[in-house]
Amino acid sequence: MKRNVEKSPILPWINSPSDLWDLNVRQLEQLAGEVRETILDVVSRNGGHLASNLGAVELTLALHHVFRMPQDKIIWDVGHQAYTHKLITGRRDRFGTLRTKGGISGFPKRKESPYDLFDVGHSGTSISAALGIAEAMRHQGEDGKVVAVIGDGSMTAGLALEGLNQGGELGERLVVVLNDNEMSIAPNVGAMSSYLSRTLTGSPINRVKKVTENFLKSIPKVGEHFLHIAQRAEDSFKALIYPGMVFEELGYEYIGPIKGHRLDRLIEALSNARRIGGPVLVHVGTEKGKGYALAEENPMAFHGIGPFELETGKPRKINGHPSYTSVFSRAIVEAARRDDRVIAITAAMPEGTGLDSFAKEFPDRFYDVGIAEQHGVTFAAGLATRGYRPVVAIYSTFLQRAYDQVVHDVCLQNLPVVFAMDRGGLVGEDGPTHHGTYDLSYLRHIPNLTFMAPRDEAALVQALATSLSLEGPSAFRYPRGAGVGALLPEPVPWEIGTGEILREGSDVLLVGVGSTVHPCLAAADILEAEGVSVAVIDARFIKPLDTELIFQWARECRVTFTVEENVLQGGFGSAILEAATDMGESFKIRRLGLPDAFLEHATLEELRADLGIDAKGISSTVREVLSGGLLKKG
Ligand SMILES: Cc1ncc(C[n+]2csc(CCOP(=O)(O)OP(=O)(O)O)c2C)c(N)n1
Numbered sequence: 291m292k293r294n295v296e297k298s299p300i301l302p303w304i305n306s307p308s309d310l311w312d313l314n315v316r317q318l319e320q321l322a323g324e325v326r327e328t329i330l331d332v333v334s335r336n337g338g339h340l341a342s343n344l345g346a347v348e349l350t351l352a353l354h355h356v357f358r359m360p361q362d363k364i365i366w367d368v369g370h371q372a373y374t375h376k377l378i379t380g381r382r383d384r385f386g387t388l389r390t391k392g393g394i395s396g397f398p399k400r401k402e403s404p405y406d407l408f409d410v411g412h413s414g415t416s417i418s419a420a421l422g423i424a425e426a427m428r429h430q431g432e433d434g435k436v437v438a439v440i441g442d443g444s445m446t447a448g449l450a451l452e453g454l455n456q457g458g459e460l461g462e463r464l465v466v467v468l469n470d471n472e473m474s475i476a477p478n479v480g481a482m483s484s485y486l487s488r489t490l491t492g493s494p495i496n497r498v499k500k501v502t503e504n505f506l507k508s509i510p511k512v513g514e515h516f517l518h519i520a521q522r523a524e525d526s527f528k529a530l531i532y533p534g535m536v537f538e539e540l541g542y543e544y545i546g547p548i549k550g551h552r553l554d555r556l557i558e559a560l561s562n563a564r565r566i567g568g569p570v571l572v573h574v575g576t577e578k579g580k581g582y583a584l585a586e587e588n589p590m591a592f593h594g595i596g597p598f599e600l601e602t603g604k605p606r607k608i609n610g611h612p613s614y615t616s617v618f619s620r621a622i623v624e625a626a627r628r629d630d631r632v633i634a635i636t637a638a639m640p641e642g643t644g645l646d647s648f649a650k651e652f653p654d655r656f657y658d659v660g661i662a663e664q665h666g667v668t669f670a671a672g673l674a675t676r677g678y679r680p681v682v683a684i685y686s687t688f689l690q691r692a693y694d695q696v697v698h699d700v701c702l703q704n705l706p707v708v709f710a711m712d713r714g715g716l717v718g719e720d721g722p723t724h725h726g727t728y729d730l731s732y733l734r735h736i737p738n739l740t741f742m743a744p745r746d747e748a749a750l751v752q753a754l755a756t757s758l759s760l761e762g763p764s765a766f767r768y769p770r771g772a773g774v775g776a777l778l779p780e781p782v783p784w785e786i787g788t789g790e791i792l793r794e795g796s797d798v799l800l801v802g803v804g805s806t807v808h809p810c811l812a813a814a815d816i817l818e819a820e821g822v823s824v825a826v827i828d829a830r831f832i833k834p835l836d837t838e839l840i841f842q843w844a845r846e847c848r849v850t851f852t853v854e855e856n857v858l859q860g861g862f863g864s865a866i867l868e869a870a871t872d873m874g875e876s877f878k879i880r881r882l883g884l885p886d887a888f889l890e891h892a893t894l895e896e897l898r899a900d901l902g903i904d905a906k907g908i909s910s911t912v913r914e915v916l917s918g919g920l921l922k923k924g
Pocket of ligand 1: 342368370371411412413440441442443444445469471473474475578637638639661663688691
């Protein structure tokens, strides 16, 4: 991007939103350029959500120019488009620390700034939160508008539609700004998306309506009469000609569609919305990736991205081994070639889950349900009642949303739905809203469910094969990022409930599950070099547990350590403790895992090291326990 050297920069002078109030459109346009440049600079170095942020620059500046924070409130949906907001709300100096350990978060965060009014990361929360805040303000006698900024992708979330529903009745100070770029991460899907798309290409309705009214009124004598007839006819015809009709029917004043990169138009529309009482929906058309040609051409690739070269768009770091996602992607395509009952379902993440290859080869057996995890799970349950083998690929953190559907619609009926849970465990830079560190706890207590965690790419292939061999529900979780380089085997189902002893020893037993198995093996190497004899088991199954194998080795060793990338509460180690107590076992056991706290963002390596679940951390805890003499044999 070329910098205009003649103008003195504005961004360095913006310390709070009020600094925008007196800027004119030209100045705001210049500021938009500076903001884009800063976002590109920092995201190309730190990684982050690029395309959504570039698309929301003018919209954010116009929002802060028109709405007066802190009296008015702005609530972001998902929050992956809030970098401009961060830059103009007193975080410019720290913006270079975005997503790094100890630095600012990639998402709005209440404890980071008084201008961040609601913590976000998952889609579809903004309207409900805004409505709650608006009602609280009413109870407290406080004035101000409450704006929910939501993307067209997030508008497909059931939660958003639930909020919209109540807002139409209750939202007297609610302004919903629909930031419509016709993309979720991938192109948006579903009937709502088609409707919005038709609406977006319609003409700005309020202006058209006004012009028509003025024209009719100006006709002497008969004009008023025609106007009256036209108004009566409007109801029947407006479904055909009226963009935003659906929102009006839900009780919202619809303003739009507005060109989302024209600051003058945005300011006009938002000023109208601020003036109007009652719930308002402002429909804004934006372009994802705006201002960076490579992202405009391929917004999907630049949605969430690691550090990259600005000139070429190429990643700065390349990890040699294929990712777990890509291994799953291949394995499910091969499974579908063998078994035509296999159907794949994603909730708006075809690339993120690796199901894009499946979609290409089996378009008729692939479903993108939109950001609708709950619906996706129950939809799968329906398919399973008719003999299909739906594989629902949802990140661990997002499956949280569909907990009731997993219990009530799948497991209660013992249906053979497979849950492929990518990003199981820590995710790194996206932080606490995205860590998949609860699933071992939130799934292992559900009757009928078989639950696995593959330790590497080869095991991932076998976990999928095992799942597809079952007549009941199953789940497996695998980590974010590259695998360990394991060779991919022919798919062979595991015997249900069997772990694997990977290394024999007599002093210490390390029991790993999923991503912690290889660190356990590496810790065993360190300890063996110090003369400690270490056995290592890969549990493979969280449910049913291989208590026979684990307890047999636990009895042989002086102390057993369970290691998991999950909260300790109700997790894998807890399962071992429960089983040991129930079965009257009295061996010594220590659990390593995540504390009862939400963990901030940092790289995966930093987080694992800080939590003591990498090889170094595991070996030092073992050393400490052994040398402390706390746990003597017998
Ligand atoms: C419940 C949930 N499911 C999935 C995601 C992953 N996700 C993050 S952003 C996104 C797309 C959002 O699209 P949209 O709201 O249109 O925003 P845009 O990126 O287009 O600005 C998805 C699916 C999520 N954050 N939350």
